[in-house]
Amino acid sequence: MTDTTDPAASPSPTAPPPARAAAPPAAAARVHLDNGGAAVLHPLARQALVQALDDGWADPRRLHTEGRRAARLLDGAREAVAGIIGARTEEVRFTASHVAALHAGVLGTAQARRRAGGDVVVGATERSAVLHAASAAADAHRGSRVTVGVDRHGRVDLETFRAAVARSGVAVAALQHANGEVGTRQPLDAAHEAARAAGVPLLVDAGASLGHDGAPDAWDLLAAQPTDWGGPAGVGVLAVRQRVRTAPPGPEDPDPWAPGGVSVPAAFAAAVALQAAVADRVAQDARRRALVERVRGAVATLPDVEVVGDPDDRLPHVVTFSCLYVDGEALVTELDRAGFAVGSGSACTSGTLEPSHVLAAMGVLTHGNVRIALDRSTSDEDVERFLAVLPGAVGRVRAMLGVEGL
Amino acid sequence: MTDTTDPAASPSPTAPPPARAAAPPAAAARVHLDNGGAAVLHPLARQALVQALDDGWADPRRLHTEGRRAARLLDGAREAVAGIIGARTEEVRFTASHVAALHAGVLGTAQARRRAGGDVVVGATERSAVLHAASAAADAHRGSRVTVGVDRHGRVDLETFRAAVARSGVAVAALQHANGEVGTRQPLDAAHEAARAAGVPLLVDAGASLGHDGAPDAWDLLAAQPTDWGGPAGVGVLAVRQRVRTAPPGPEDPDPWAPGGVSVPAAFAAAVALQAAVADRVAQDARRRALVERVRGAVATLPDVEVVGDPDDRLPHVVTFSCLYVDGEALVTELDRAGFAVGSGSACTSGTLEPSHVLAAMGVLTHGNVRIALDRSTSDEDVERFLAVLPGAVGRVRAMLGVEGL
Numbered sequence: 168m169t170d171t172t173d174p175a176a177s178p179s180p181t182a183p184p185p186a187r188a189a190a191p192p193a194a195a196a197r198v199h200l201d202n203g204g205a206a207v208l209h210p211l212a213r214q215a216l217v218q219a220l221d222d223g224w225a226d227p228r229r230l231h232t233e234g235r236r237a238a239r240l241l242d243g244a245r246e247a248v249a250g251i252i253g254a255r256t257e258e259v260r261f262t263a264s265h266v267a268a269l270h271a272g273v274l275g276t277a278q279a280r281r282r283a284g285g286d287v288v289v290g291a292t293e294r295s296a297v298l299h300a301a302s303a304a305a306d307a308h309r310g311s312r313v314t315v316g317v318d319r320h321g322r323v324d325l326e327t328f329r330a331a332v333a334r335s336g337v338a339v340a341a342l343q344h345a346n347g348e349v350g351t352r353q354p355l356d357a358a359h360e361a362a363r364a365a366g367v368p369l370l371v372d373a374g375a376s377l378g379h380d381g382a383p384d385a386w387d388l389l390a391a392q393p394t395d396w397g398g399p400a401g402v403g404v405l406a407v408r409q410r411v412r413t414a415p416p417g418p419e420d421p422d423p424w425a426p427g428g429v430s431v432p433a434a435f436a437a438a439v440a441l442q443a444a445v446a447d448r449v450a451q452d453a454r455r456r457a458l459v460e461r462v463r464g465a466v467a468t469l470p471d472v473e474v475v476g477d478p479d480d481r482l483p484h485v486v487t488f489s490c491l492y493v494d495g496e497a498l499v500t501e502l503d504r505a506g507f508a509v510g511s512g513s514a515c516t517s518g519t520l521e522p523s524h525v526l527a528a529m530g531v532l533t534h535g536n537v538r539i540a541l542d543r544s545t546s547d548e549d550v551e552r553f554l555a556v557l558p559g560a561v562g563r564v565r566a567m568l569g570v571e572g573l
Numbered sequence: 574m575t576d577t578t579d580p581a582a583s584p585s586p587t588a589p590p591p592a593r594a595a596a597p598p599a600a601a602a603r604v605h606l607d608n609g610g611a612a613v614l615h616p617l618a619r620q621a622l623v624q625a626l627d628d629g630w631a632d633p634r635r636l637h638t639e640g641r642r643a644a645r646l647l648d649g650a651r652e653a654v655a656g657i658i659g660a661r662t663e664e665v666r667f668t669a670s671h672v673a674a675l676h677a678g679v680l681g682t683a684q685a686r687r688r689a690g691g692d693v694v695v696g697a698t699e700r701s702a703v704l705h706a707a708s709a710a711a712d713a714h715r716g717s718r719v720t721v722g723v724d725r726h727g728r729v730d731l732e733t734f735r736a737a738v739a740r741s742g743v744a745v746a747a748l749q750h751a752n753g754e755v756g757t758r759q760p761l762d763a764a765h766e767a768a769r770a771a772g773v774p775l776l777v778d779a780g781a782s783l784g785h786d787g788a789p790d791a792w793d794l795l796a797a798q799p800t801d802w803g804g805p806a807g808v809g810v811l812a813v814r815q816r817v818r819t820a821p822p823g824p825e826d827p828d829p830w831a832p833g834g835v836s837v838p839a840a841f842a843a844a845v846a847l848q849a850a851v852a853d854r855v856a857q858d859a860r861r862r863a864l865v866e867r868v869r870g871a872v873a874t875l876p877d878v879e880v881v882g883d884p885d886d887r888l889p890h891v892v893t894f895s896c897l898y899v900d901g902e903a904l905v906t907e908l909d910r911a912g913f914a915v916g917s918g919s920a921c922t923s924g925t926l927e928p929s930h931v932l933a934a935m936g937v938l939t940h941g942n943v944r945i946a947l948d949r950s951t952s953d954e955d956v957e958r959f960l961a962v963l964p965g966a967v968g969r970v971r972a973m974l975g976v977e978g979l
Contacts, residue, residue: 204632299824400834400835426702
């Protein structure tokens with residue numbers, strides 16, 4: 168029996184975290200440019216989440232009034248997401264996270280189609296969760312992960328993809344709608360056509376695009392990421408067309424795609440945020456594309472800096488560049504000190520120091536990588552201020568490493 | 574491209590759910606007695622969650638100020654939970670749900686210890702998630718699920734348990750701290766002693782007890798359920814002693830026990846709620862035990878009604894009874910109409926009509942089962958009002974079925 172410990176003596180999570188006092192002086196004017204996969208919570212999502220703590224706190228599987236009310240909120244959220252992605256409500260499931268949706272989509276389809284074979288076809292720039300799930304599924308069914316290469320912009324080689332799905336023994340294929348790290352769109356319609364011709368279900372990762380770009384309709388399974396469009400953490404989306412056979416990968420559960428169920432308030436807030444993002448998507452599109460153009464142009468003038476990703480056929484809000492002779496973590500830290508939160512390296516392992524597998528697959532510089540993803544709240548002035556401090560930050564990091572220039 | 578749909582034309586999740594207008598007139602005075610596994614959100618947890626939407630919205634794996642602040646909140650939450658359960662901070666992991674913690678605990682330990690054998694020992698009244706995970710783990714490693722029977726109060730047979738874990742070929746054993754459906758405590762110290770003597774790690778499901786009863790210290794792995802103590806949905810707890818070998822069951826991920834990570838605000842709010850529950854646990858204990866005694870005494874006087882679970886060695890806040898000639902769903906619905914939310918059947922499948930495997934294992938009546946779990950906000954008056962309407966509700970359901978009496 169250990170709960171006789173005086174709770175007041177143990178560190179209280181209600182107290183402000185001690186290190187907040189050590190925040191840099193520039194904290195008041197901070198600019199968040201690291202919105203890819205971790206956007207600022209949309210104000211309407213925040214409001215919806217708080218409201219749903221009152222209306223949707225109960226377990227939606229219980230039979231009483233409170234349970235049924237929570238179930239209705241959850242169904243409403245599924246219906247709203249379904250309407251936006253062009254699916255039926257019953258085809259949409261909430262999962263515990265975007266990664267969980269990708270894992271379940273790959274593993275569940277591979278399991279259901281194991282008689283067709285054990286191979287899983289993926290693009291080389293899919294996010295790590297897809298690559299790892301593909302390897303796990305292939306291992307489980309004595310197949311191979313077949314990784315299709317990309318060009319210098321990160322676009323998958325269509326002929327190789329076509330040939331890969333057309334071979335016998337393929338259980339499932341996965342291709343992203345657009346790459347979240349460099350912004351490049353994939354040739355989804357043609358890839359889906361090839362997969363359909365081969366009778367292979369295609370899982371589309373729309374985790375970096377939904378809410379920012381038009382929703383794709385060329386998919387058999389679709390995964391999407393609420394934290395990318397201003398929704399809360401702790402919830403993901405997996406849509407599966409009714410014609411696709413899948414088998415949830417874990418132990419039996421009343422909610423096998425999200426064992427134990429999801430947070431109703433989180434799912435509700437995710438749907439509200441998506442509706443809000445879609446409602447002003449077109450207006451945001453031109454504005455954010457112009458800001459990205461401005462960044463691309465300015466950054467390209469810096470010495471030994473390479474802007475990566477397709478210059479035209481891309482997401483409206485993402486721009487990534489790599490700086491020779493610079494350590495990515497050091498540059499993120501230097502920009503953080505100057506008041507700017509940016510991403511670095513692979514979107515999925517940005518907290519680690521591993522070089523980005525996306526940039527490596529593209530054959531471009533993996534050094535000193537910075538990814539900017541603009542929020543709808545990002546202003547022209549934010550971008551101009553960032554461009555004003557960037558050369559100095561790169562120069563300081565290079566100077567620490569003894570590199571001249573800038 | 575389907576997001577050109579007019580969002581205003583699709584069902585908006587921001588609008589109040591239509592069926593709310595059809596709520597019963599008694600809604601204002603509703604009493605929530607279905608707190609087992611789905612308690613009313615603790616006011617401090619609500620406050621903490623809303624606060625953490627501002628302080629902890631960022632991805633805790635990112636390297637900038639906002640990411641590090643979220644990481645500190647998450648670490649603080651782990652530290653707070655660790656202090657209460659008598660673990661080291663690094664032994665505590667947040668998962669996507671309590672079910673996910675149970676699945677990962679069973680599957681991960683069975684995987685790491687597969688050379689010791691493929692058998693998994695469980696009590697017959699473990700929750701469905703444990704039983705299903707045990708079956709899945711045994712299937713994966715060519716072993717068997719060994720289910721140890723219970724007595725009429727739901728207490729596992731110690732001698733059988735001892736013999737089961739002592740046999741060779743056992744990878745892991747699981748036993749609940751107390752049963753959430755009938756309240757009976759398990760002989761955990763003796764069971765852990767037996768498992769330790771056999772070199773078999775014991776997973777303890779404290780999902781129905783933590784925050785209500787003293788925290789157990791006889792465990793190798795411990796799973797707990799924030800929604801049971803007034804925390805939010807979408808987060809679970811899995812603690813693993815450092816000496817225990819485990820292998821996360823899914824594909825490789827930076828956070829393999831919760832692929833994609835958990836919601837920092839949810840984890841933070843869960844820890845705050847647990848601290849609050851523990852802080853007034855002793856004061857609540859006597860009060861709630863007295864109320865449960867009152868219910869047990871009153872219900873036992875009704876004809877053909879059986880109170881189940883150990884009368885003394887039990888959780889302080891749970892009481893369950895079964896009514897002959899009554900359908901459980903009908904009784905829940907009848908009580909709901911009268912303004913009382915109660916649970917029925919197995920805690921894990923209460924939204925389904927399957928008879929409770931817990932009651933079946935105990936050899937007691939599975940008909941017309943009602944479970945009451947008192948919150949700290951439940952008053953004497955709430956309980957008296959419930960006891961006043963109960964006989965009439967049972968009588969009406971029996972009358973519908975043509976049964977006389979009451």
